[in-house]
Amino acid sequence: MDQNRHWVHTWTAMPMPTEPDNLPPKKFVILIKVSKTRNTTIFPNTTIRQTVKITLGTENFFRLRLSNAFGTDYLTLSQITMALAHDNISGSSRIKANTLRNVTFDDGLETTNIVCGAQAVSDPISFGFPLSPNTVLCISIFLKDGQDSQTGITSHPGSRTSSFCSLGNCASETDLIDPSVQEIEHWFYISGIEVLVPREWGAFAIIGDSITDGRCSTTNGNDRWPDLLFSRLQSNPVTAFISILNQAAGGNRILADGLGPNLLSRLDRDVLSLSGVKYVLIFEGVNDIGTAEANEESQKVIGDRMIAGYKQVVTRVHAHGISIFAATITPFERRKGEVVADAEAEGLSRYSHPIRARTRQRVNKWIHESGVFDAVIDFNEVLEDNDENGLLKREFDSGDRLHPNTQAFKEMADFFPLDVFERVLFF
Incomplete structure (x- = not known):
């Protein structure tokens, strides 16, 4: 070769x-x-x-x-x-x-x-x-x-x-x-699918859950937020040689298996073994918080374990000479007055609870302030309604208060700072 x-x-x-x-x-x-x-x-x-x-x-x-x-x-x-x-x-x-x-x-x-x-x-x-x-x-x-x-x-x-x-x-x-x-x-x-390309070219692997996997995107439309981000990468001469690898799955968690294996167990297979990976984004955690019991003790434990899990991912990714970014966890609270007996039956997220919301805020604060990541992508800033703290902006809500819609996907892709690739450029 x-x-x-x-x-x-x-x-x-x-x-x-x-x-x-x-x-x-x-x-x-x-x-x-x-x-x-x-x-x-x-x-x-x-x-x-x-x-x-x-x-x-x-x-x-x-x-x-x-x-x-x-x-x-x-x-x-x-x-x-x-x-x-x-x-x-x-x-x-x-x-x-x-x-x-x-x-x-x-x-x-x-x-x-x-x-x-x-x-x-x-x-x-x-x-x-x-x-x-x-x-x-x-x-x-x-x-x-x-x-x-x-x-x-x-x-x-x-x-x-x-x-x-x-x-x-x-x-x-x-x-x-x-x-x-x-x-x-x-x-x-x-x-x-792999391509044979110049050695300067590389891949950006995104680890995520249903938000990245494309829940609420258009069938055959290729309008998940990573799809839209790739269009931006192509339009920038500095990033035009970076592929995007969507390694997300609905319901995925950092710590526990769900519809698929947890992030800590799948990291080697789904990220570190892939050809040409130079950058990784971790955008996970909402399902860990949302499936843990909504009481102070359980949420304290899950928040602490998530932070430890993030640290493990960073250590393992850095050991391979790969840069790692983190995205903040986006909102999932229901609106005032939406008290329902069966959230799923009414098409609303069952995650909504003030104690869980505080865990999200605590973990996001740690993501911002810990300094362990090579860059932080604040998707929460993009999607959270400043007038209704803890909620998705109305124009970005798919209807269940948890999953962003295609308008939000475009906003996320447009917000993503391309200079993070230049700041940690390995080429």
């Missing part, structure tokens, strides 16, 4: 266990009960077609990463193809036929077997022409025998992007038109 170039991740999705409610439609699952044992085969004789929008492009080569992190059996992928999505549209089942390429592994094998807990990295792929930033790639995976599983498979349910499942091997088809085709909003097995 050219010594002046290296691999840098240009797109990622945090691998997660697939809960029963997030499994594919029934026609793509075989359930066999033998005595007291339940055997489940997922995606037998199935093609999954998925699109992803990369950040940085490349002059020549890229490669695909697939994950079996949470599978309970071998993952055998019979055929994989990649192509440009038709008209560069996310969530399209149609490809540009003249760009179709077979993905191979281990110097030319078209089939790969991924053991439990592992990942696979493809051979380098090329379309024979440069890939531009913001290109939408289409990945088609055919599983002849499916994957046997007792507890689920590896996926990312918060894709905010349409994918398609079809019976039979359709990996090389220009479009999926079989009557069995079903659209789902989910990514399965795909975990990363």
Whole structure:
């Protein structure tokens, strides 16, 4: 490989266990009960077609990463193809036929077997022409025998992007038109794309929860706040060579597992092992506060443990020569008079409580004043209503008092100070 170039991740999705409610439609699952044992085969004789929008492009080569992190059996992928999505549209089942390429592994094998807990990295792929930033790639995976599983498979349910499942091997088809085709909003097995770029280029990994994962963003719109931030990076010559890697998941916490593993346990896999990472942002903590009991003792403990957790993350990230920023935790209080018996039933956050709000303020104060981070991004300043302390500004509230809307995402991206990359520039 050219010594002046290296691999840098240009797109990622945090691998997660697939809960029963997030499994594919029934026609793509075989359930066999033998005595007291339940055997489940997922995606037998199935093609999954998925699109992803990369950040940085490349002059020549890229490669695909697939994950079996949470599978309970071998993952055998019979055929994989990649192509440009038709008209560069996310969530399209149609490809540009003249760009179709077979993905191979281990110097030319078209089939790969991924053991439990592992990942696979493809051979380098090329379309024979440069890939531009913001290109939408289409990945088609055919599983002849499916994957046997007792507890689920590896996926990312918060894709905010349409994918398609079809019976039979359709990996090389220009479009999926079989009557069995079903659209789902989910990514399965795909975990990363790397590009071969000059050594001066690098990646910015963002660790977060549903706010970063894109809850309340537009399906196929690519308008999460990190997506919008990448547009700003591209417009600045100093930051135009930095990719953005979204390693967030709904419900994620620093200290305890939820819909996926906690931050402290996933840091190595989801951040430190990624290619070319030079900067990290931690924007987590609201779910730790919101799921802890709303009493003084519990909130004192969770606040102290969160601060200790932040310190651990900083130490581990700095040990790899990577800069780390922190974002303040944003508001989640309900408005005056919103006393409800069942917050979730009425579409409101259940986190709201004055004691929890004080923990958020205490942790944010520590983030600002501790000096352990290389920079602090004050998203709370952007989103908090100064006239109603502890609440999201009305124009930024998606409606549940916790999740910002797309207008807020734009405000967050516009607020993000690009000079933090210059202040800690490693290039």
